[in-house]
Every structure is written in structure tokens, then in C-alpha cells.
Amino acid sequence: MNNKDIILKATNISKQYRLGLVGTGTISHDLNRWWSKIRGKEDPYLKVGESNDRSTKGSSDYVWALQDINFEVKRGEVLGIIGKNGAGKSTLLKILSKVTGPTTGNIKTKGRIASLLEVGTGFHGEMTGRENIYLNGAILGMTKKEIASKIDEIIDFSGCERYIDTPVKRYSSGMTVRLAFAVAAFLEPEILVIDEVLAVGDAEFQKKAIGKMQDISRGEGRTVLFVSHNMAAVKSLCTSALVLKNGKTEFEGDVEEAVNFYLEGSENNSNISVFHDRKGNGKLLIKEVKVNGKNEDVKPQTGLPFKMTFILDNNVQAKLIDVQMDLRLDDNLGQRIAWLSTSLVDCDSDDEVVNKLVFKIDKLNLNKGKYYVTTYITVKNEISDWIQNAFSFEVEEGDYYGNGVLVSTNQSKALFNFKVSNEL
Amino acid sequence: MKTSDTQDWLYIISAKRNLINLNFKEIWRYRDLLFLFVKRDIITQYKQTILGPLWYFIQPLFTSVIFTLIFNNLASIPTGVGVPSFLFNLAGITSWNYFSACLTGTSDTFKANQNIFGKVYFPRVITPLSVVFSKLLKFGIQLLVFISFYIYFVFFTDKAANAVPQTALLLLPFLIIFMGLFGLGFGMILSSxxxxxxxxxxxxxxxxxxLMYGSAVMYPLSYFKSQLPEYSWLVEYNPMTTIIELFRYMTLGVGEFSIASFLYAAIISIVVFLVGLIIFNKTEKSFIDTV
Incomplete structure (x- = not known):
């Protein structure tokens, strides 16, 4: 391995936080810490931290938001950092951008790091767009000269030319964000840290922003650390990725594998009745799910019959007419593919109490791949059971058009019945 | 892999901290930010006000008038023969204002900027420094007010017969620096x-x-000493008293001047500033978790 290429190296990064209210109570802890320091002992509170699992209640007031994170980034590499909410992504970025220090460990770097944790930091509403470009640029580490040489490009990229000498408080929120991103996009640090900035602006601007980021990383050979929940963006931008879970590294390596690893980790196929992360009043709950082809021992395949069976826990004897059930299908990148709902079709036996619902497709038009299902049930228009990414299923490659031609998933996620002719 | 330890890293982010970890090179690199912060403070302060920068004049003038009425006319505190009480008070208030503006302006640095500090890194010390510089402008304007009243009293009235600037006036820039450093240092300690x-x-x-009442702003130190000798040490050792007394001595020739008191002011403000810098530096890295 060529060590010369490594631009950033993190060793044993850990970060401890205190839970609950940080208030006057800390003075006793401070004194305690100070006392053990004087006696040359270890910080007593460093020992007690627990791993950071959001949903279980721990016995200690201290948690490790990050624990023993190690990674290396090579020059020109775009590293994606993925993980669920609370996995420690933002904490890691905060440490990288020197906003807060690690509790243990260190990060060595050979380049300047600039972060874009949230765009528009330090914008002042009373100042004009132009003045804010200078101020924001300087906050992000540019000199006045650098900004002055790029100001026309920045204004042009933001698309706010007409308002550039108007105070920013008169801007729409979208315009503010555009302006802020424009400033950040023209930063020239060796390492750029980006957190979820793509979630802003309209579709046109998002496209522009992704394009600019690709330029930054590919064209200009800049090293980028990128945090996002948008798997499609991660896949298209990053060359490798780090998956965090409860403050620990779960996976490190190739971006495709990392994204798959992350998505596998977020499913729960086995037993839906013990699923924690569900919302709703619980009047009607999903107990069990079966996904199969024509019959139970056939796996779903493109172009063949498809069945999803839901066994329900009907606690209030709700009738089918009062129940609405939606299925939202996402692909492995988290892009929504389809929405199936009882409200779209007529169901048989409306007046009966529901204990089971079956969704059938005669000729499955999903192409080969893995699909994630979010289930949503209402009873009398009140949410009863709502589970994000409740389960996933795999569709096997099949001959949809019946002519032996298999369409690649990259070309077409869903397949359509269509005709081509030269007549009207 | 052996070579990896001998590589020269640009910098290292780690848990350990040195006592003073000030990177002057880095601060210098961010000098434009300092300038832009000062500019921001100045141009945004009086946006959407009618009187605008006139507020810089109004506040010290009115305070001086009130002080003169109450402390000199009502409570008859002497301000020295041949020195108008109004001018005496204006001198005290002008110098006090600079110190207190620096102190209060910097004392909430972390809290007021937690939003921006939580997102981006830049040498944090830039922020309190920018306060000290932008208040310097305000101080300059107030000093002009003081000078114009001084000229008025000297040339258009006969009340200011003894109000003569001393040669020590040449040391005034240093005194202003001490005021700034003292306020900044104190403010940084408090903000941390x-x-x-x-x-x-x-x-x-x-x-x-x-603190203003204990800093000889509206009375001469000598008068306090003669009236309340048992508490006079409280006022006498207050470095702000020394600074204000020196300021009045330099500009109006009231009070006493000694190299010792000048050095006292110098040493105290530099020490406070350094202590403030150390504490500020220590806090800077972890404050975002405790703020």
C-alpha cells in the first residue's frame, strides 16, 4: 500500500457525551475529574460510557457517540459516511471539521479541511448578498482576494444575480441556500467535508449541486467526505464508504458493498411482530408477512404471478371498508418505485372483519433486484400501523416479454407492457 | 508501513491540549475574516434606526449630563479647580465605555456564536478580537466628541483654565490598548x-x-480616599480606576501620574489578557458539547 497517498488518517477516534440535562450538576463531576487528575488517575467518567444505542435505556449518564473509529482516506478519494440517525455520522464530521474535539484518539491530515456542515453559516440578514458572500467565504476559510477573484462565478452559479445587492433577509429561503451553496462550492481546500447539503433547493438546483460535487471530486481531484441518507447520491459520488452503527464502524470498503451492507442492516424480514420502530394507534397491526410467487414455495420472479400476504392482528374487529392499507415500494437505493393501496382498487367482501390481506399482481413488472416495503395502515382514517422499511423481498430475473430477452435493471427498474407499430 | 510514522502531517486533531495552543500563523491567515467581522458589526449595528451612528454621541453625552447634575451639582463631588465637571465626567465615561463595551461584547462570545461555532472551524479568538476592534471605532467617535467639548470649554468659556493635556498624553495609545486587552481578557474568561x-x-x-461605581468614573480617586479611607483599597487596586485616572490625567491634568501606576495597569491588563487567552483556548475545543 502506498502510504504517500494517504491524506487523512483517523486512529481510535472516540467521543463521549453526557446524557440528560447538562446543568449545574456538572460542577461536582468537574471537581471529581479534577481530583482524579490531581492524583494522577484516569478520568472516572471515561470508564462508564456505554455504546450509543438510541432505543434502549442505559444505566449510565455517559454514552460513547463514537467508539474506536479508524479509517484512512487517500488523496482524491470520495468517502461516503452512511448510517442511521444517531449512528455518529455528524459527530464524526464535527470532529473532522474541528468544531469539537475527540475524547480519545487523533486525526492526522495533510491538507486543509473545510466543512460544509450546514450551508449559510454566518449569513447576516441585514447585509446584502454580495457582502454575505465575502463574509461567508471568509468564515469558510477563504481570503478576500480569493473570493474577489471568484465572485462573478459564485454569483452566476447561485443564480441570484438580480438580488445580489439586496439584504439577504429579503431572500426566499431557497435563494439563501443557493447563494450559500454557491460560496461553498467554490472553496478550494484539499479536503472537503459535506453533510446532507443536497437535501436543499429545488430539483434543478440539486442537479446542479450534484454535478458540481462530481466536478470537485473527479475533475479537480479533491478529497471529499460525504455524509448522506440518499443512497443514490452516495453511490453516484463516492468511491468508498464507511458504515457506522451506534458509534462503531460496521463496514468499510467499496461503496456498492457498503450501501448493500447498510440496506441489509436496516431491514427486518424475519418477524414483523417484534418490530420496534412502528407508529400509529395499534388498532390493526401486521403480524406476519409472506412474499412469494404463484404459491408459497415459489420465489417472486419478473413476469410471473406475485403475491404478498399480510396476516393482521385485528384488535378492534375493524371491517375492510374502514381500513386502508398502503404499500410503498423502494428500490435498493431508497428511490420510490411504486405505491400500492387498497384505496386504488375495489376489494371483495368489504363488510367482513379483516384478518388477512393479500396483494396480487398477475404478471410482476418489477425487474430483478431487492425491494423495500414501507407499510401504512389506517383504520377510519387514523394511522394504525406505520412501519418504515418493514421488510424487503428479492425478485429473481425473469422473462417478462416472453421472448427470452432479459432487460438489465440498470436500464429499467420496472417493465411495461407496450406495443410498437407504424400506425396511428 | 514504517514510513507512515515519519510522514509530515499538516496538523493533528487530537484529544490532548497544550496550555497555549495558539497558532498565530493561522490567525494571520484569517485576518480577512477579522476585518469582515468588524465591518459586519459596524454596518449592521444601526441598520433600520433613524439616528444611526448618532447614538454613539447621544449615550455618553446624556450620561455625562446626568452624572454632572447628580454627582457634582447635587452631591457636590469636587472634580478639581478649573476643570468643568461635565468634561471630567465625559472623560471618565468615554474611557469606561470602551472597557465595558469590550467586556460585555466579548463575554457572550461562545453563547452568541454557538450556531456558527458549531458548524465551521476558524480560530475562535477572531470573534472577540473583532469585537474589540469594532468597539474601537465607537471609542474613536466618542473621543472626538470629547475633544470637541474640550475645545469648546477651553476656547469659548473660561471654566477650563486648568484643564491642560499633559506630556503623558503621548502614552494614550498604550492606555487604550491596555483598556482593550483588559476588557478582552476579562471577557474571554467570562465567556469561557x-x-x-x-x-x-x-x-x-x-x-x-x-464595577463602574468602583472604578472612579464619576469621582476622583483622591476624593474617595479622603471620604472613605477604609474602603479606598477596593477602588485603588481596581485596575480600571488606574486606567481611568490615567486617562483623565493625560487629557485634563487632574489626578496624579506615576510610572508605577502606568506599569500596574500595563501588567494587570497583559496578565488578564493572557489568562483569558489560555482559558478561552481551553474552552474552544469542547464548548460545543457543554454550551
Whole structure:
């Protein structure tokens, strides 16, 4: 391995936080810490931290938001950092951008790091767009000269030319964000840290922003650390990725594998009745799910019959007419593919109490791949059971058009019945 | 892999901290930010006000008038023969204002900027420094007011027969630097402590007011000594008293001047500034977790 290429190296990064209210109570802890320091002992509170699992209640007031994170980034590499909410992504970025220090460990770097944790930091509403470009640029580490040489490009990229000498408080929120991103996009640090900035602006601007980021990383050979929940963006931008879970590294390596690893980790196929992360009043709950082809021992395949069976826990004897059930299908990148709902079709036996619902497709038009299902049930228009990414299923490659031609998933996620002719 | 340890890293982010970890090179690199912060403070302060920068004049003038009425006319505190009380008070208030503006302006650095500090890194010390510089402009304007009244009293009235600037006036720039450093250092100490213990914010707002009474702003130190000798050490060792007394001596020739008191002011403000810098530096890295 060529060590010369490594631009950033993190060793044993850990970060401890205190839970609950940080208030006057800390003075006793401070004194305690100070006392053990004087006696040359270890910080007593460093020992007690627990791993950071959001949903279980721990016995200690201290948690490790990050624990023993190690990674290396090579020059020109775009590293994606993925993980669920609370996995420690933002904490890691905060440490990288020197906003807060690690509790243990260190990060060595050979380049300047600039972060874009949230765009528009330090914008002042009373100042004009132009003045804010200078101020924001300087906050992000540019000199006045650098900004002055790029100001026309920045204004042009933001698309706010007409308002550039108007105070920013008169801007729409979208315009503010555009302006802020424009400033950040023209930063020239060796390492750029980006957190979820793509979630802003309209579709046109998002496209522009992704394009600019690709330029930054590919064209200009800049090293980028990128945090996002948008798997499609991660896949298209990053060359490798780090998956965090409860403050620990779960996976490190190739971006495709990392994204798959992350998505596998977020499913729960086995037993839906013990699923924690569900919302709703619980009047009607999903107990069990079966996904199969024509019959139970056939796996779903493109172009063949498809069945999803839901066994329900009907606690209030709700009738089918009062129940609405939606299925939202996402692909492995988290892009929504389809929405199936009882409200779209007529169901048989409306007046009966529901204990089971079956969704059938005669000729499955999903192409080969893995699909994630979010289930949503209402009873009398009140949410009863709502589970994000409740389960996933795999569709096997099949001959949809019946002519032996298999369409690649990259070309077409869903397949359509269509005709081509030269007549009207 | 052996070579990896001998590589030269640009910098290292780690848990350990040196006592003073000031990177002057880095601060210098961010000098444009300092300038832009000062500019921001100045141009945004009086946006959407009618009188605008006139407020810079109004506040010290009115305070001086009130002080003159109450402390000199009502309570008959002597301000020296041949020195108009109004001018005496204006001198005290002008110099006090600079110190207190620096102190209060910097004392909530971390709290007021937590949003921006939580997102981006830049040498944090830039922020309190920018306060000191932008208040310097305000001080300059107030000093002009003082000078114009001085000219008025000397040339258009006969009340200011003894109000003569001393040769020590040449040391005034240093005195201003001491005021700034003292306010900055004190403010940085307070701002570091308020991140964890918010009680101090309450202390600052009224503490500054109380401190003014103990800093010989509206009375000469000598008068306090003669009236309340048993408490006079409280006022006498207050470095702000020394600074204000020196300021009045330099500009109006009232009070005494000694190299010792000048050095006292110098040493105290530099020490306070350095202590403030150390504490500020220590807090800077972890404050975002405790603020």
C-alpha cells in the first residue's frame, strides 16, 4: 500500500457525551475529574460510557457517540459516511471539521479541511448578498482576494444575480441556500467535508449541486467526505464508504458493498411482530408477512404471478371498508418505485372483519433486484400501523416479454407492457 | 508501513491540549475574516434606526449630563479647580465605555456564536478580537466628541483654565490598548465560563454596572480616599480606576501620574489578557458539547 497517498488518517477516534440535562450538576463531576487528575488517575467518567444505542435505556449518564473509529482516506478519494440517525455520522464530521474535539484518539491530515456542515453559516440578514458572500467565504476559510477573484462565478452559479445587492433577509429561503451553496462550492481546500447539503433547493438546483460535487471530486481531484441518507447520491459520488452503527464502524470498503451492507442492516424480514420502530394507534397491526410467487414455495420472479400476504392482528374487529392499507415500494437505493393501496382498487367482501390481506399482481413488472416495503395502515382514517422499511423481498430475473430477452435493471427498474407499430 | 510514522502531517486533531495552543500563523491567515467581522458589526449595528451612528454621541453625552447634575451639582463631588465637571465626567465615561463595551461584547462570545461555532472551524479568538476592534471605532467617535467639548470649554468659556493635556498624553495609545486587552481578557474568561455555568451571564450585566461605581468614573480617586479611607483599597487596586485616572490625567491634568501606576495597569491588563487567552483556548475545543 502506498502510504504517500494517504491524506487523512483517523486512529481510535472516540467521543463521549453526557446524557440528560447538562446543568449545574456538572460542577461536582468537574471537581471529581479534577481530583482524579490531581492524583494522577484516569478520568472516572471515561470508564462508564456505554455504546450509543438510541432505543434502549442505559444505566449510565455517559454514552460513547463514537467508539474506536479508524479509517484512512487517500488523496482524491470520495468517502461516503452512511448510517442511521444517531449512528455518529455528524459527530464524526464535527470532529473532522474541528468544531469539537475527540475524547480519545487523533486525526492526522495533510491538507486543509473545510466543512460544509450546514450551508449559510454566518449569513447576516441585514447585509446584502454580495457582502454575505465575502463574509461567508471568509468564515469558510477563504481570503478576500480569493473570493474577489471568484465572485462573478459564485454569483452566476447561485443564480441570484438580480438580488445580489439586496439584504439577504429579503431572500426566499431557497435563494439563501443557493447563494450559500454557491460560496461553498467554490472553496478550494484539499479536503472537503459535506453533510446532507443536497437535501436543499429545488430539483434543478440539486442537479446542479450534484454535478458540481462530481466536478470537485473527479475533475479537480479533491478529497471529499460525504455524509448522506440518499443512497443514490452516495453511490453516484463516492468511491468508498464507511458504515457506522451506534458509534462503531460496521463496514468499510467499496461503496456498492457498503450501501448493500447498510440496506441489509436496516431491514427486518424475519418477524414483523417484534418490530420496534412502528407508529400509529395499534388498532390493526401486521403480524406476519409472506412474499412469494404463484404459491408459497415459489420465489417472486419478473413476469410471473406475485403475491404478498399480510396476516393482521385485528384488535378492534375493524371491517375492510374502514381500513386502508398502503404499500410503498423502494428500490435498493431508497428511490420510490411504486405505491400500492387498497384505496386504488375495489376489494371483495368489504363488510367482513379483516384478518388477512393479500396483494396480487398477475404478471410482476418489477425487474430483478431487492425491494423495500414501507407499510401504512389506517383504520377510519387514523394511522394504525406505520412501519418504515418493514421488510424487503428479492425478485429473481425473469422473462417478462416472453421472448427470452432479459432487460438489465440498470436500464429499467420496472417493465411495461407496450406495443410498437407504424400506425396511428 | 514504517514510513507512515515519519510522514509530515499538516496538523493533528487530537484529544490532548497544550496550555497555549495558539497558532498565530493561522490567525494571520484569517485576518480577512477579522476585518469582515468588524465591518459586519459596524454596518449592521444601526441598520433600520433613524439616528444611526448618532447614538454613539447621544449615550455618553446624556450620561455625562446626568452624572454632572447628580454627582457634582447635587452631591457636590469636587472634580478639581478649573476643570468643568461635565468634561471630567465625559472623560471618565468615554474611557469606561470602551472597557465595558469590550467586556460585555466579548463575554457572550461562545453563547452568541454557538450556531456558527458549531458548524465551521476558524480560530475562535477572531470573534472577540473583532469585537474589540469594532468597539474601537465607537471609542474613536466618542473621543472626538470629547475633544470637541474640550475645545469648546477651553476656547469659548473660561471654566477650563486648568484643564491642560499633559506630556503623558503621548502614552494614550498604550492606555487604550491596555483598556482593550483588559476588557478582552476579562471577557474571554467570562465567556469561557458562561458556556457551562450560565449564572455568570446575570452577573455580567449588573456586575459591569456595579464595577463602574468602583472604578472612579464619576469621582476622583483622591476624593474617595479622603471620604472613605477604609474602603479606598477596593477602588485603588481596581485596575480600571488606574486606567481611568490615567486617562483623565493625560487629557485634563487632574489626578496624579506615576510610572508605577502606568506599569500596574500595563501588567494587570497583559496578565488578564493572557489568562483569558489560555482559558478561552481551553474552552474552544469542547464548548460545543457543554454550551
Amino acid at each position: 465560563m458562561t458556556t457551562k455555568y450560565r449564572d455568570l451571564t446575570f452577573l455580567v450585566s449588573f456586575g459591569v454596572q456595579l
